[in-house]
Amino acid sequence: MTTVIHPPSHRFLPAAWKLIRLRLLISINGFKHAKTIRKILSIVAILGLLAFAGGIFFLSWLLLNFLRSPMLTQYVGLDVTPFLQAMPVMILTGLFAGVLLSSFGVLLQALYLSGDMDFLLSSPVPIRAVFVTKLLQAVLPNFGLIALFGLPVLFGLGLAGHYNLLYYPLVILTMIALALAAAGLSALLVMLVARVFPARRAAEILAFIAGILAFTCGQSGNLFNSLGRSTSLSGTQVSNMFTLMVRFNTPWFPLNWPGQGLVALGEGRWLTGLLLVVLTLGLSAIAFMVSLGTAERWYYSGWAGMQVVTHRKKPLRSSRSSGKIGVSLPTAASKKVPVFGLGKLLPAPVWGIIWKDFLLLRRDLRNLSQLISPLIFGIIYSFMFIRAGGEPPAGQGEAPGWFMESLRFLFQYGNIGMSLFIGWWLLARLSGMAFSSEGRNYWILKAAPVRAGYMLTAKFLVAYLPTLMLGLVFLVALSLVQKIPLAVFSYGFLVVAFCLAGMNGILLAFGTGGANLKWEDPRKMSAGGMGCLGQLVAMLYLPLGFGVFIAPLWLVSAFGWPQGYGYLVGFLLGTLMTGTCAVLPPWLVRGKVERLGEA
Amino acid sequence: MTGLALIEIHNLVKRYGDKIAVDNISLDVHAGEVFGFLGPNGAGKTTTIKMIVGLLQPTSGSVSVGGYDVQAQPLFAKAASGYVPDTPNLYAKLTGRELLRFVGDLYDLDRNQVAQRTDELLRMFDLTAAADDTVDSYSHGMQQKASLASALMHDPRVLVLDEPTVGLDPKSARLIKDILRQMADRGAAVFLSTHILEIAERMCDRIGIINKGVLIAVGTMNELRALGKAGEVSLEDIFLGLTGGAEEAEIAEILK
Numbered sequence A: 001m002t003t004v005i006h007p008p009s010h011r012f013l014p015a016a017w018k019l020i021r022l023r024l025l026i027s028i029n030g031f032k033h034a035k036t037i038r039k040i041l042s043i044v045a046i047l048g049l050l051a052f053a054g055g056i057f058f059l060s061w062l063l064l065n066f067l068r069s070p071m072l073t074q075y076v077g078l079d080v081t082p083f084l085q086a087m088p089v090m091i092l093t094g095l096f097a098g099v100l101l102s103s104f105g106v107l108l109q110a111l112y113l114s115g116d117m118d119f120l121l122s123s124p125v126p127i128r129a130v131f132v133t134k135l136l137q138a139v140l141p142n143f144g145l146i147a148l149f150g151l152p153v154l155f156g157l158g159l160a161g162h163y164n165l166l167y168y169p170l171v172i173l174t175m176i177a178l179a180l181a182a183a184g185l186s187a188l189l190v191m192l193v194a195r196v197f198p199a200r201r202a203a204e205i206l207a208f209i210a211g212i213l214a215f216t217c218g219q220s221g222n223l224f225n226s227l228g229r230s231t232s233l234s235g236t237q238v239s240n241m242f243t244l245m246v247r248f249n250t251p252w253f254p255l256n257w258p259g260q261g262l263v264a265l266g267e268g269r270w271l272t273g274l275l276l277v278v279l280t281l282g283l284s285a286i287a288f289m290v291s292l293g294t295a296e297r298w299y300y301s302g303w304a305g306m307q308v309v310t311h312r313k314k315p316l317r318s319s320r321s322s323g324k325i326g327v328s329l330p331t332a333a334s335k336k337v338p339v340f341g342l343g344k345l346l347p348a349p350v351w352g353i354i355w356k357d358f359l360l361l362r363r364d365l366r367n368l369s370q371l372i373s374p375l376i377f378g379i380i381y382s383f384m385f386i387r388a389g390g391e392p393p394a395g396q397g398e399a400p401g402w403f404m405e406s407l408r409f410l411f412q413y414g415n416i417g418m419s420l421f422i423g424w425w426l427l428a429r430l431s432g433m434a435f436s437s438e439g440r441n442y443w444i445l446k447a448a449p450v451r452a453g454y455m456l457t458a459k460f461l462v463a464y465l466p467t468l469m470l471g472l473v474f475l476v477a478l479s480l481v482q483k484i485p486l487a488v489f490s491y492g493f494l495v496v497a498f499c500l501a502g503m504n505g506i507l508l509a510f511g512t513g514g515a516n517l518k519w520e521d522p523r524k525m526s527a528g529g530m531g532c533l534g535q536l537v538a539m540l541y542l543p544l545g546f547g548v549f550i551a552p553l554w555l556v557s558a559f560g561w562p563q564g565y566g567y568l569v570g571f572l573l574g575t576l577m578t579g580t581c582a583v584l585p586p587w588l589v590r591g592k593v594e595r596l597g598e599a
Numbered sequence B: 001m002t003g004l005a006l007i008e009i010h011n012l013v014k015r016y017g018d019k020i021a022v023d024n025i026s027l028d029v030h031a032g033e034v035f036g037f038l039g040p041n042g043a044g045k046t047t048t049i050k051m052i053v054g055l056l057q058p059t060s061g062s063v064s065v066g067g068y069d070v071q072a073q074p075l076f077a078k079a080a081s082g083y084v085p086d087t088p089n090l091y092a093k094l095t096g097r098e099l100l101r102f103v104g105d106l107y108d109l110d111r112n113q114v115a116q117r118t119d120e121l122l123r124m125f126d127l128t129a130a131a132d133d134t135v136d137s138y139s140h141g142m143q144q145k146a147s148l149a150s151a152l153m154h155d156p157r158v159l160v161l162d163e164p165t166v167g168l169d170p171k172s173a174r175l176i177k178d179i180l181r182q183m184a185d186r187g188a189a190v191f192l193s194t195h196i197l198e199i200a201e202r203m204c205d206r207i208g209i210i211n212k213g214v215l216i217a218v219g220t221m222n223e224l225r226a227l228g229k230a231g232e233v234s235l236e237d238i239f240l241g242l243t244g245g246a247e248e249a250e251i252a253e254i255l256k
Helices: A012-032 A036-068 A070-076 A081-113 A117-122 A127-160 A167-196 A199-226 A235-248 A254-266 A270-307 A348-363 A365-387 A401-412 A414-430 A436-447 A452-482 A486-513 A528-559 A563-588 A590-595 B045-052 B074-080 B096-106 B111-124 B140-152 B170-185 B197-203 B221-227 B235-243 B246-255
Strands: B005-016 B019-030 B034-038 B060-065 B081-084 B158-162 B189-193 B206-211 B214-219
Touching (some): A012 A127, A036 A081, A036 A127, A081 A127, A081 A199, A081 A235, A081 A254, A117 A127, A127 A167, A127 A270, A167 A199, A167 A270, A199 A365, A254 A270, A348 A436, A348 A452, A348 B096, A365 A414, A365 A452, A414 A452, A414 A486, A414 A528, A436 B081, A436 B096, A452 A486, A452 A590, A486 A528, A486 A563, A486 A590, A528 A563, A563 A590, B005 B045, B005 B158, B005 B189, B019 B045, B019 B060, B019 B206, B019 B214, B034 B045, B034 B197, B045 B060, B045 B158, B045 B189, B060 B074, B074 B081, B081 B140, B096 B111, B096 B140, B111 B140, B140 B158, B140 B170, B158 B170, B170 B189, B170 B197, B206 B221, B206 B235, B214 B221, B214 B235
Parallel strands (some): B034 B189, B034 B206, B081 B158
Antiparallel strands (some): B005 B019, B005 B060
């Protein structure tokens, strides 16, 4: 039987449209099959975003109208016109840089690590169409986010400046052109990196750096405050900023041309405006087309290179494989012989799980970034605490004396509080996601003859040991700075050790209850509703556990009784409470461990 | 079959809501036997296997492995069995050697013997050169072999495999077939599901066919031939005849 094969169209646009339509279909299906509450939330979110954009537009319009008013110049003596002219330059440069940087990670994922690449590359579709679709898919969310802030401001500027009508469509066109050019360049950068490093490793390193940077930037405000540098801007600083922005608006920097061209067009300086805008659009188109052309040459080879698994060939330690088919099964390893030393303390499966978890935590950089965050957080807040001299803030002086006295008493134990707080942060990740982190590999544990109690013990220790270690480091450091006596430090150590154990038990239990084993990206392994509930309970537990240890000390000091009684009662009550929290919640969920992954 | 029954399944049922995935299955697999479990996609093979190895709780019925009830004495039953899943999800950031050491710890094996056995298994599966590379750098076939090596680490009396030859090159597939045969010759019970009827026909002492959750036939090749229509000689004919795929096969023949 002969069959006539009709080759599909190799034209770029129909092929690209097919792929884009596929993406749209997937999105529409995702929405259609979502739960009603999710649909409602999505609609509310979209309406919220539109309202937000409208709000920015309105505020920009009002503010820019105010800044443009002649009275401002007359009475304040500040001419903001150069600043207003520099504003589109700043926004469009920001858009270009933002898309270029933010697209890198998304494109790395979309071009090299997404699961549909085999399918798409084996289909009779031009590689260029695959590339463009992936590019759009990766860039649209980032572009949308930046446009959400930038577009209303640019439109507000146009209205306030009474710019002509041509300005508005050209703003949109320029933004799209710049975003595409930036995305194209970003894609080339991705391909260059993927040619040198394995894409998966590059993605892990990127996620690690991004996580650390985001966290450090997020906390930098607090650090500046502690250094006594106000984060609010003074008049001089604003004036300096204006000057800097105006100075940045030089005609020699190509990224300034689109902004300058749009302002010139808006103000009716047609020749300059058209020249700069056409130049921008032309250069953007060239950048995009060059990246497309290069992509066609690089993309396939980059992708094919990823399929090759290279191994460092090592000399075989013993006899070589004979190459002969047919086997001789090795004899069985016997059950464990009694061992002495550390191995005797815990059963082999518990040691095995602990050892495996520590290896995985250390090797996966995406995990590591989440684990380093508490360390950065701890360093910043300890620094702030030390700079404050371990004294509570004075406030406005209106607080009653007993309150300030109690606060001062509590601040004596700031070293313990700090250690607990850092410990909580670390435990939220290590303990709350102890079972979720197993993911699809959980079958290995479940099919093995390992008691639920052993698994819980191992997971408890995997979370507890590094947290206790970190807590102890901060406790020692802060205690040394505060010159705390050894006896008080020892008590503090017990408080930290027991409070963290209790919190670990609570978080482990809730994390087990809501374990999610079906994740692909470790950043999406969070334990959902149960995990959040666990965090809330841990938040309530932390001051309670701390309070039970410390309250008797406060009472004996208030009534003038011997301090030893305070320590004894605090220790007994505290260990009872925290010990119960450490043991009881995991014990309650032991049955759940045996049934995990059966939904 | 004279050997001791190492897998005993009695009236096994698994329901997901209204859907019955496995419907009242009963069968035994004996020591020294390779048992092939066949069925179309979605017939309930993987669900049955997961209940045998204790990954899923049955709705009703019971499974015994090595004489131990999987629900009542799960640790003993699991200690007696080795399992190879259809998709080898292994810890991506462990090396092959570390993975086997970890499995040795889970089964509480002696550390020195684990090291020795690890070397032997790695050599047997031709993984020695990649032993210190992380699993995420392994090809699918290498991961499948690492998964099988893990299952053999404690020399189980019962070996349960879900599509063990999928994605393997002919040499590796042959290796696995040889290993399974040798396991059975040494007195283990081997339970494997497969879509490759040739493997089932040539390797398995007995075959069970499941369709829509119901075990519709169990027996040796000769017993199955007796069940089929006259002229159905190959396992493919019998399988299609029993599972209702014969009409589709005829259409496919016309289209050739």
